[in-house]
Each structure stands twice: as C-alpha cells, then as structure tokens.
Amino acid sequence: MIHIHNLTKEYNGVEVLSIDSIEIKKGESIGLVGNNGAGKTTLFSLLLDLIQASTGEVSINGFKVNESEQWKNFTGSFLDESFLIGYLTAEEYFYFIGDLHQMSKDAVNEFLTQYKEFFNDEILGKRKYIRDLSKGNQKKVGIVGALIGNPELIILDEPFANLDPSSQFRLKEIIRELMAAKQVTILISSHDLSHTVEISDRIIALDKGRVIKDIATSSETLTELVSYFSV
Amino acid sequence: MFSKLLLLEWRSFFRSASLGRGIAVKLFLAFIGLYFLLCSIGLGIGLYFVLDKGFPNEEPMVLVNNVLLFWFIGEFVMRFMLQNLPVADIKPLLVQRIDRNKIIHFLMFKSSYAFLNVLTLAVALPFVIVNFMESTYSMFQLLAWLVGVSGFVYFNNYLNIWVQRRFLNALKNLIPFILGLSVLIGLEYFGIFSISNLFGQFFNAVLAYPILGVLPIIIAIAMYRVVFIDLKTNIYLDTYLTKEENNALTSNLSWLDRFGVLAPFMQLDIKLIMRNKRAKNTVLLSLFFLFYGLLFYTNTSFGGSGYMLVFVGIFMTGIFIINFGQFIPAWDSSYFPLLRTQPIMMKNYLTSKVVLMYISVFILTLLSTCYAYFGWDKVYLNYACAVYNIGINIPVILAFSMYNRKRIDLAQGSMLNYQGMGITQWLISIPLLVFPIMIWGATQFLFSVNTANLVLIVIGLIGLLFHKVIINAVAEGYIQKKYLILEGFKQKA
Numbered sequence: 001m002i003h004i005h006n007l008t009k010e011y012n013g014v015e016v017l018s019i020d021s022i023e024i025k026k027g028e029s030i031g032l033v034g035n036n037g038a039g040k041t042t043l044f045s046l047l048l049d050l051i052q053a054s055t056g057e058v059s060i061n062g063f064k065v066n067e068s069e070q071w072k073n074f075t076g077s078f079l080d081e082s083f084l085i086g087y088l089t090a091e092e093y094f095y096f097i098g099d100l101h102q103m104s105k106d107a108v109n110e111f112l113t114q115y116k117e118f119f120n121d122e123i124l125g126k127r128k129y130i131r132d133l134s135k136g137n138q139k140k141v142g143i144v145g146a147l148i149g150n151p152e153l154i155i156l157d158e159p160f161a162n163l164d165p166s167s168q169f170r171l172k173e174i175i176r177e178l179m180a181a182k183q184v185t186i187l188i189s190s191h192d193l194s195h196t197v198e199i200s201d202r203i204i205a206l207d208k209g210r211v212i213k214d215i216a217t218s219s220e221t222l223t224e225l226v227s228y229f230s231v
Numbered sequence: 232m233f234s235k236l237l238l239l240e241w242r243s244f245f246r247s248a249s250l251g252r253g254i255a256v257k258l259f260l261a262f263i264g265l266y267f268l269l270c271s272i273g274l275g276i277g278l279y280f281v282l283d284k285g286f287p288n289e290e291p292m293v294l295v296n297n298v299l300l301f302w303f304i305g306e307f308v309m310r311f312m313l314q315n316l317p318v319a320d321i322k323p324l325l326v327q328r329i330d331r332n333k334i335i336h337f338l339m340f341k342s343s344y345a346f347l348n349v350l351t352l353a354v355a356l357p358f359v360i361v362n363f364m365e366s367t368y369s370m371f372q373l374l375a376w377l378v379g380v381s382g383f384v385y386f387n388n389y390l391n392i393w394v395q396r397r398f399l400n401a402l403k404n405l406i407p408f409i410l411g412l413s414v415l416i417g418l419e420y421f422g423i424f425s426i427s428n429l430f431g432q433f434f435n436a437v438l439a440y441p442i443l444g445v446l447p448i449i450i451a452i453a454m455y456r457v458v459f460i461d462l463k464t465n466i467y468l469d470t471y472l473t474k475e476e477n478n479a480l481t482s483n484l485s486w487l488d489r490f491g492v493l494a495p496f497m498q499l500d501i502k503l504i505m506r507n508k509r510a511k512n513t514v515l516l517s518l519f520f521l522f523y524g525l526l527f528y529t530n531t532s533f534g535g536s537g538y539m540l541v542f543v544g545i546f547m548t549g550i551f552i553i554n555f556g557q558f559i560p561a562w563d564s565s566y567f568p569l570l571r572t573q574p575i576m577m578k579n580y581l582t583s584k585v586v587l588m589y590i591s592v593f594i595l596t597l598l599s600t601c602y603a604y605f606g607w608d609k610v611y612l613n614y615a616c617a618v619y620n621i622g623i624n625i626p627v628i629l630a631f632s633m634y635n636r637k638r639i640d641l642a643q644g645s646m647l648n649y650q651g652m653g654i655t656q657w658l659i660s661i662p663l664l665v666f667p668i669m670i671w672g673a674t675q676f677l678f679s680v681n682t683a684n685l686v687l688i689v690i691g692l693i694g695l696l697f698h699k700v701i702i703n704a705v706a707e708g709y710i711q712k713k714y715l716i717l718e719g720f721k722q723k724a
Contacts, residue, residue: 048572052714072574082721083569085499087506087641099495100573129506 001026001153001185002047006056009042009209017042017209019056024187026152029179031200031217032189033225038206040189041079044157047187048077060153073101076151078142078159086131090123090141093130094148101149108148115144118170135162143171147178154178155187160195168195175199193229197222232329236337243320264346271350275357279365292362292376292438296431302351303383304412310347310391318396318466325466335462339455342392348384355380368438375441379434382447389454393461492576496583503562507641510555510562517551517591521598528605537680540609541671541687544616545664547599549624551591553660556628557635559584560709564638564720571713577706581629585702588625592617608680615684615691616667622691624663626701633708636719 002024009017017039024030032040045051047058049065057064060071077083085093098108112124122137130141139162146154160168176199178184190196196203197217205213205225213228215221282291316338324334359373368376398405418424437443482505484498504510527543546553555562560580563570570580596617602609667687675683709716 048568049713050568050571050717069574072572075572077572079568082566083572085566085569087502088499092502096495096499097573100575 001028001061002187003059003062004047004056005058007043007046007053007058008055009039009046009051010054015054015209017046019043019211022204022211022214024185026185027179027183028202029175029186029200030188031196031203032187032206033191033193033196033203033229034189034206035191035229037208039209040206041157042209043206044077044079044155044187044189047155048075048079050079071153074150074152075155076146076149076153077155078139078146079155079157081138081142083142083145084130084138087129089127089129090133091125093141093145097145097148103149111148112144115174118144118167118174120167136164136167139163140167147174151184153185153187157189158191159188160190160192172199193225194222197225232333233337233340236324236329236334240341267350268353271353272357275354276361278354278358279361283365290366292366292368293431293435295358296434297425297428298431299380299434300427300430303387306347306351306384307387307391310387311394314342314345314347314388314391315395316342316392318462321466322468331463331466335459335466338462339389339392339458342388343385345388348388351384352377352381372438372441375437375444376434377444379437379444379447382444382449382451385451386447386454389451389458393454393458396458396461396465490583490586492579493583493586496580497587500562500583500587503641509639509641513554514551516554517595518598520550521547521595523547524599524602524605524609528602528609537612537675537683538668538672540612541616541668542664544609544613545620545624545667548592548596548613548617549620549663551595552588552620552624552628553663555591556584556588556625556632557660558639559629559632559635560716561635561637561639561720562641565641567717567720571717577709578703581702581706581709585625585629585698589621592620611684612680615671615687618691619667619687619694620691622694623666626694626698627663629701629705633705633712636716638720638722640723 002022004019004022004024006021007017007019008015016037032043034040042051046053047060047065049058053066057066059065060075063070065071085096088096094108094112095105098105098111103111116124118140123133123140130138133141139159143156143159146156159171163171172195175186175188178186179199179201186200188196188200201217203213203215203217203221203225204211205228213225215224278295279291282289282294286294318338321334321338325331355377359377362368363370363373394405415426419427433443437446482502484501487494487497487501490497504514524543524547527539560567596613599613600610602613670690671683671687674686
C-alpha cells in the first residue's frame, strides 16, 4: 500500500527526518509514536505531499505522491485545523467533502448516522460554524471528514488529543470497526502509548527523525515502549 | 514595570513574522503617513493666509473656530474606521504578577501615541505659529487655544475606544446617535441653529479667557477615567476578551448545482463572501465604487476627457475582479492543505473563481447601466470596458495569483487590519487600468470614440477565446509551485 524509500527531509541543512525504508501492507494498522520533534507530523506531511522531500520518494498504491494525484481519490486524512473550513457548519463541511468524492447529500447523511454517538449531539444541527466549535469538537469533525468517501488509506495525526475520555473510547471503537470490517490501511500518530498499542497491529517509533522500533503489536509491546520512553 | 511592557511592545513589532516580508509595504505606508503629515503642516501654515484673503472682513481664527466641531467629527469618524484598541493582546499579561490597573493604563497610554493624534496637532501648531506672527493674539492666548484643541483630540481618542468597545458588536445601537447628528447637521445646513458656531463660541471664549483652555483637558481626563473604569470592569474572558460568535446562517445554494463540477467551489466561495467580514467588505466596497461614476459624470471638468471615463468604466465594472481576484488563492489559505489532499482538479477550482468574476462583472455592468441618465455614450463605454475586463483583466489577475503566497486571516475583520494590503492592491491594479486607457486613448485619437469602444470589445473577445488555455496554464503553475504556496500560507503574520 505505502512504499517509503530513502526518504529524508532537511530544513536549513538540519536533517529532521531520515527513513531508509518502510513498507506498509494493505489492511495494516500502524501506530506512529515518538516524542515532540520526532518527525511524526513531518512524515505525514511528506506522505500527503504537503512538503517537499529532500531526497527519496513515497508512493501510495504505486502512485508517487509528488507526481500523481491519483492517491487523493482513496486517501482520507486529518492532520490539523488547516484541514477544516472554519466558516462552514459541520454538515456543510461534510457535504463539501462528499461532493469532492461524488457523494450526494443523502449519501453523506446516511454515512453520518453511524457517528451519531461520537458527535454526542454537539456537532450536527447546531447552527454553529466550525470556527466556533471547541477544539475537541473541531477534531471530531476533522476525523469524520477524513473517513468520507470510503478511503482505503486513513491518516490521522494525534486524533486522541483534545478529546474527552468518552470520545476517546468511541474513537477507538470506530477505528477497530474500520480495521475489522474493511480492508482499510490506517496510520495514526499519538503521544499516548496505550491508546496506540490498543488500536494498531504494528508500532513504528520515531526518535529525532529516525525509526528506532518497528514491531508487530504483542502483549509485551506496551511495556517495551514504556521502558523505552521513560527517563 | 512600564518599561518592561514597552520592551514587550518593541519585540512584538520587530519580531513579527510580517516585518521582513512586508517591509516594502511598511515603507510605503510610512511615506503615505509622512505625506499626510506634510500636507497637514502645509495646511496649518497656509490656512491663515487663505482665510485672510478669502474673507478679509473676518478674523481667520474665528472662522476656524466655527468649523472646528466638524473637523473633530470628521476626525472621530476616521478614528472609528482606522483606529482600534488591541485589547486581546493583553490576555497573556492578565494572569501575571502585574497590577491590573497598570496593564490598562499601559494599553491606553499606547493609544495616546496613535498617528491620528498627531495629525490634528500638525495642522494646529503651524496655524498657531502663523497667528502669533500675523495676528494680534498674544502667545498666552494662542497657547491656551492649542491646549484646548489638544484636549479635544485626546477626548476623541478615548471616546473612540469607548464607542468601539460599547457598540462595535451592536452597531444598530448607534443609529439614534447618527440620527441626532443628522438632525444637527440639517439644522446647521438650513441655518436654523448652528451647533458648530456654539462650539466655536467656546473657543472664542478660550481666546478671551485663556484659563478656559483647561476645560477640554479636564473633559479628556474624565473620558480617560470612563474608559479606564469600563475596561477595568470588563476585561474578562467572557466580556471584552470574548471572541465574536455568530449563529450560522443557513443558505440554500443548491441553485448553483447546475454548474456541475464547479458547483461545490462556487458554493464555497459564496459562503466565504457571506460569512467572513473581510470578504464581505470586498463586495460592499465594489458596490460602493459604483457611485464613483457620479463623481466623474457630474463634474464637467473631467467630462471632456475620455481617458478618465475609461478609467471609471474599467474600475466600476472590474472592481470586484481587482479586489477579489487579487487574493486568489489566498482566500482559501487557511484550509489550503485540505484542498491539496482532496481529489480536486485545480482547473475546476480556478474556473469556478473565474465564473464568479464573470458574474460580478455582469452584475456591476447591469447596475452601472443606470448611468444612461448621463448619456448612453457612457453606457456603451462601460460595456466595452466590461468586455475588456472579462477578456483580459481576469486572466491577467489569474496569472498574478500564482505569486500570491501570503496568508489571509479571514477572521480579521476590522478595517485597520488590512489597510496595508489595500494599498498594495491599488498598486497592482495600475497595469489593469493603464493598458485599456492607453489602447482606448490611442484609437480614439486616431479614429473615433466608437472605434475605440469597438477595439476594447474585440480585444476582450479575443482574450475570452484563450481563457481555457490560460486557466490550464495557471493550474499547471499552481501544481508546480504547490510547496511554495503551502509554505507561504502556513506563515501566520
């Protein structure tokens, strides 16, 4: 599904990311962990062609992300608030993204019903613009927006941050369902080791821009990670 | 403590991200400021002599006093539009170990050094000096007068802060005041009662009894007190520091669905315009500039020169292109990463903007047809200009848009926040205006007005034929420069 080869990113001569090779197979669910500045967001931005790689290449389903636009048809992503349109209501935002994926309003409404619990009656039908929602609710809008259009690949940066405890549980449920029901590849970054371990079957740990662990999740993974990151 | 706060201010200015990038604009603004300052000083020096010559039977000082009220009202309106108190900046200071009073004093102290405070004094000071040399008033009298004027300047300064805080979110509460003011102006105009003369009487009295000059200072201090107490009781997160929050408008724009693949973008653009102050002002400004024609058509001294009429025609029918087109794709800067990761054809994105500009030209041209009152020749010329705008100016501004990499903060609505950008706007609009004027002027000189109009139309139509090609080329340019655009839009000013 994803093929990363020899990927590096430099800012003013300082290397912030350097990855020899990562292969991600279809249906895998990857948890990306690391401290601040480890390069998680940089890696995601490179995957989504939002910044230019200094060397190397990324391809999704065989399409090089910086040359082809094809990958956009089956990739859903939410990195930060720059993926939200502040002056739309949540519904209008979902319809807009639906439009881009040739989904009718009715289809979008149908799709949204499954996230009723996750939204907790605070998002839909509220006559509120996204810019006036709380940080947590904005995040929910962004995450659900990334799921529109039956993506084969979902990329979420820090989806658990700013969410209240109940919403974190519901989000984990949603991700587990996605993992179980369809052949979806999921990439999630997080500071929270336990969340990440719970919902991924492979963990990639980054430190100072380098891959320091790339392991399949097992019962010992959490202890292993905790001992690595504890100081 | 005050000096530490000043240091913060200094750093915020020199470390702002926009300082380096916007240095040319800042310089330009500084020149404009200097220009106005020099004009004011010139006015101050010349005023005495002009009045002395124009009204030899009256004392220039008395004449000035009689219109002083209108000067102050004008100054206040200017302040209301241009000057605002950046209350939100002090938010991080509130929880620090700084006296609350001190923070508010500092905030208001800063406002005392606003450019507009200097402007009136830049007129008044030279005027006083000339008076001292030419008239019979003593230095003491004139000094008292100057003190009185500065008192009102600062009264205005603080009154503006108070009015803005109180009324900015409820502008309709201002209507009674505006009505009251209109009544007074009406009374003045019809010579029934002159409030302005009454105000002038006061300043005459100041000259007679210089001690009265202290009165405006007392009023200014009182106003300072009022603002101070108002700020002190209201600087809380849920009052003055709160963010404006609006109920979402529901808009049914499904009638745009007929535009097919363009529809989602056009609906987005219309919502952008309706729901963001900054974009909304662009449209309001466009409608406002329709009245530009009145200025030129009624003024016979311009009437003869066709060049000016081309300028007006291009401007009136194309003002939306200039103001909106300028900032493509920066209007979408805050969510550009979304647009880059969704399956979007840049070509469709751009075409939707172009169609929006077509529609704007159509509507503005339709409205400008009212100028048939001043002769159909004006209307024909405006139509020709409209076709030229569509055919040539739209692709030109689109081509420029590839180099737009400055983020626009849609939430910034107040006028002052984009004054600087307004000036660069006018600069770039020069080629859009100069070429058609040259083309029209040359043909009209060699042949006739009708031929000149026809030439503009033909050029416009030829341009229109190439729109598809140009849009594709610009779309290609966007993709080539995608990283630069994304990088630029990430920088918050």
